[in-house]
Structure formats: structure tokens, C-alpha cells
Amino acid sequence: MKLQPGITVVKNGQLVDGTGRPAIPNAAVIITDGIISYAGPAAEAPPAPEARIIDAGGGTIMPGLVEAHIHLTYFNVSELQDLDIKFPVEYVTLQSAVNAKTALECGYTSARSGGCLHNIDVWMKKAIEEDMIPGPRLSASGREICGAGGLMDWNPDFRRIGMEGIVFIVNGPEQARSAVRKLVKDGIEWVKTYPTGDAASPDINDHHTLCMTFEEMHAVVATAHNHGLKVTGHCRATEGIRNALKAGYDAIEHGTFMDDECLDLLLKRNVPMCPGLGFELFSVQRGKEFGLSQRVLDGHQETLEAGAESCRKVLKAGGTLGLGGDYGFAWTPHGTYAQELTFFVNYVGFSTLDTIKWATLGGAKMMGREKEIGTLEAGKLGDVLVVKGDVLQDISILENRDNLLAVMQGGVVKAGTLVKPASF
Ligand SMILES: [Zn+2]
Numbered sequence: 001m002k003l004q005p006g007i008t009v010v011k012n013g014q015l016v017d018g019t020g021r022p023a024i025p026n027a028a029v030i031i032t033d034g035i036i037s038y039a040g041p042a043a044e045a046p047p048a049p050e051a052r053i054i055d056a057g058g059g060t061i062m063p064g065l066v067e068a069h070i071h072l073t074y075f076n077v078s079e080l081q082d083l084d085i086k087f088p089v090e091y092v093t094l095q096s097a098v099n100a101k102t103a104l105e106c107g108y109t110s111a112r113s114g115g116c117l118h119n120i121d122v123w124m125k126k127a128i129e130e131d132m133i134p135g136p137r138l139s140a141s142g143r144e145i146c147g148a149g150g151l152m153d154w155n156p157d158f159r160r161i162g163m164e165g166i167v168f169i170v171n172g173p174e175q176a177r178s179a180v181r182k183l184v185k186d187g188i189e190w191v192k193t194y195p196t197g198d199a200a201s202p203d204i205n206d207h208h209t210l211c212m213t214f215e216e217m218h219a220v221v222a223t224a225h226n227h228g229l230k231v232t233g234h235c236r237a238t239e240g241i242r243n244a245l246k247a248g249y250d251a252i253e254h255g256t257f258m259d260d261e262c263l264d265l266l267l268k269r270n271v272p273m274c275p276g277l278g279f280e281l282f283s284v285q286r287g288k289e290f291g292l293s294q295r296v297l298d299g300h301q302e303t304l305e306a307g308a309e310s311c312r313k314v315l316k317a318g319g320t321l322g323l324g325g326d327y328g329f330a331w332t333p334h335g336t337y338a339q340e341l342t343f344f345v346n347y348v349g350f351s352t353l354d355t356i357k358w359a360t361l362g363g364a365k366m367m368g369r370e371k372e373i374g375t376l377e378a379g380k381l382g383d384v385l386v387v388k389g390d391v392l393q394d395i396s397i398l399e400n401r402d403n404l405l406a407v408m409q410g411g412v413v414k415a416g417t418l419v420k421p422a423s424f
Pocket residue numbers: 069071114115325326
């Protein structure tokens with residue numbers, strides 16, 4: 001991805017640097033050839049003659065947001081089944097490119113995939129890195145892995161529909177290994193698995209159900225780690241979280257029913273967790289109009305409460321969280337990602353500074369790129385969000401794109417109201 005040559009100074013705003021430290025009023029951020037060379041009080045900034053100036057207008061200067069569990073290939077579906085039968089790969093790819101642009105316009109300068117259709121992430125990442133299309137710096141996932149009869153194995157056999165574009169359905173460790181080997185060849189970074197079910201499938205694969213055996217999960221980890229890939233999993237039931245941590249998973253998605261033993265295992269290796277929790281509340285609030293049954297809604301309510309408790313436990317114990325998750329359903333459409341931050345402040349009870357830290361540095365850590373992105377500190381990439389208004393007073397201003405003055409990657413202003421709208 002190109003870096004902005006020359007010197008850019010962002011000034012006239014408070015600095016919320018993403019480390020969790022208190023804001024610095026009247027700050028300046030200097031970006032030299034795309035890399036941050038200074039971030040701190042404007043009064044102490046080194047002189048920068050002939051710099052390009054970006055005026056924050058008394059608002060907030062903060063790191064670009066990091067979506068820690070994005071599904072660029074999900075096209076605002078109301079039913080999981082739509083994912084594999086509605087559109088061919090060509091159309092899903094085009095929709096994904098639009099979603100990537102939307103995410104960037106919403107202030108998300110980086111994102112870690114939580115699973116994708118076909119092998120679109122890998123090529124999307126390349127297109128974004130080569131400035132062919134706009135989008136967040138991406139950690140690519142691929143087709144997911146689930147045990148036969150599990151959450152993702154939804155097509156009844158009489159339909160004779162394969163699931164090749166979405167998920168590898170595995171029976172036993174041998175098939176789990178062979179699925180990972182295909183993903184190695186696909187060029188992905190994250191292997192996404194389904195250790196447990198979900199409230200979305202209350203009859204046979206609910207949130208207390210296991211969808212993979214420990215042996216299958218262990219085979220996935222051993223094969224993936226051998227080739228330098230990382231492994232994560234959709235973990236709701238306590239035993240699924242425990243199996244994942246014991247099998248050597250590199251991250252946990254959701255971590256809903258986290259008991260003390262799981263928490264100890266999580267902290268022992270400092271395994272990061274992406275709760276993806278706003279989805280549960282928004283399902284409860286808006287699911288009915290999209291036809292979700294009362295049983296499904298009840299399950300989401302149970303998951304919401306347990307998930308919020310588990311987030312508070314992880315925060316208190318000093319664990320690492322990444323925020324984001326499961327936008328791309330009808331009731332959580334692309335473009336509404338930042339409501340996750342408002343939800344964490346208003347519902348889960350996190351402080352605004354903590355919430356911003358996990359939505360920037362936390363996501364960067366999950367991507368393994370915290371040395372390059374996630375905070376505004378000298379030496380890091382100039383991935384900066386310039387916001388009209390005080391995010392510490394009202395985090396929800398991030399939900400409205402009109403409040404984003406500039407969205408910068410490597411010092412290049414890619415979106416925001418300071419950019420003139422493109423003409424066609
Ligand atoms: Zn997901």
C-alpha cells in the first residue's frame with residue numbers, strides 16, 4: 001500500500017492515541033513519508049515547515065479502527081443458507097469489494113477476517129495492498145472448517161448441495177488435516193473452525209453444543225502451525241472454549257460461556273479474544289422483523305448476557321480483546337460496524353478509553369501487527385482517523401460517517417468529508 005510522501009501535520013484536536021492513556025488536549029500528529037514521526041502536545045511538536053496541514057477542527061485525532069472479526073463476503077443475509085446458494089462467486093466478489101470500501105469509509109483502516117466464502121479474502125487482501133481497490137489492511141481467512149452435522153453443515157443431504165464455497169465438513173482428524181492442507185495452498189493466514197454451535201441453530205446445534213471433537217481441533221492446530229498459519233474458532237459452549245485453548249488455538253471468537261478454568265488457560269498464553277457481542281443484542285432487538293423465531297431470540301439473549309459477563313472477566317483479569325464481529329447480516333449490515341463501540345460502552349460497561357483501545361490496539365494485536373498499527377505513536381504507520389467532535393464525550397459519533405473528517409492509511413487521506421466526493 002502506498003505511503004504519502006512528504007510531511008503531513010494533523011492538528012487542532014485532542015489526541016486519543018489508542019494505548020488507553022488519557023487524551024492529550026490540543027495535540028499534533030506529524031506523519032513523515034507515511035510513518036508517524038511525532039504524536040503529542042502541539043506545543044512540543046518539532047517544527048514542520050511546508051507541511052500539508054489537516055485541521056481537526058477542535059475534534060479528535062485517533063488511530064484508524066481495526067475490525068477484529070469481519071466477513072467481507074457476507075452480503076447482509078437474513079438466513080445462513082443464503083450464503084451458499086444465492087449468488088455465484090463472481091457476484092460475491094464484487095459485493096465484497098464494495099464492503100471493503102464501505103469499511104474503510106467507516107474509519108476501519110485494518111480488519112481481520114472471521115471467515116470468508118470461496119478464497120476471496122486472499123485476493124481481496126492483495127488487491128487492497130496493491131491499491132487496486134480501497135479497503136482495510138486485511139488479515140485473510142478462508143473457507144471455514146466444521147464437523148459433519150455441525151452448525152455450518154446446514155444443507156440436508158437430499159438436496160445434494162455441496163458446501164465447497166463456504167466450509168470444509170470434516171469427519172475425524174484425517175479430514176481435518178486435509179482441509180487445513182487445502183487452506184495452506186489457498187494462501188490464507190487464519191484457519192477458522194467451529195468448535196461449537198450457536199443460538200442461531202436452536203434445535204440441533206445450539207450454543208451449548210459441540211461441533212468438532214478435540215482430536216479434530218488438535219489435528220487442525222498441528223497442521224496449521226506446521227505451515228505457519230494461525231487457528232481460531234467460534235467458541236460458545238464452555239467445553240468448546242476449553243478444547244480450543246488446550247488444543248493450542250491462537251485466538252478465540254466469542255468466548256461466551258467462559259469459566260475460571262478457561263480464563264486461566266486464556267491468560268496463560270495471553271490468547272486474544274474477539275467477543276463479536278453486539279451481534280447478540282442487535283439480533284434480539286431487530287431479529288423479529290427478519291423472521292427469527294422466539295427460541296432463537298431467547299438463545300441470543302442468553303448468549304448476550306453470558307458474553308458480556310465473560311468480557312468483563314477478561315478485561316478485569318488483564319486479557320486481550322479485539323472488537324468487531326459478524327456485521328454483514330440483515331440486522332447488522334455492512335457500514336454499521338462502529339455501533340460495536342457504542343454497545344461496549346453503553347451495554348457492557350467498558351470505559352470509552354478502554355473501548356477505543358480494544359477497537360484499535362486490541363485488533364492490531366489479534367492481527368499480529370501491533371508494531372505497525374493500532375496506536376498513534378512514533379514509528380507506526382500513519383493510519384489515522386480525524387473525527388469531528390469529542391469521542392470521549394459521545395462514542396456514538398463514530399457511527400456516523402459524516403463525522404469523519406479524514407480516514408488515513410499510511411498518511412494518504414482515503415475517505416472522510418475532507419475528501420471531495422468522486423465524480424463519475
Ligand atoms: Zn463470524
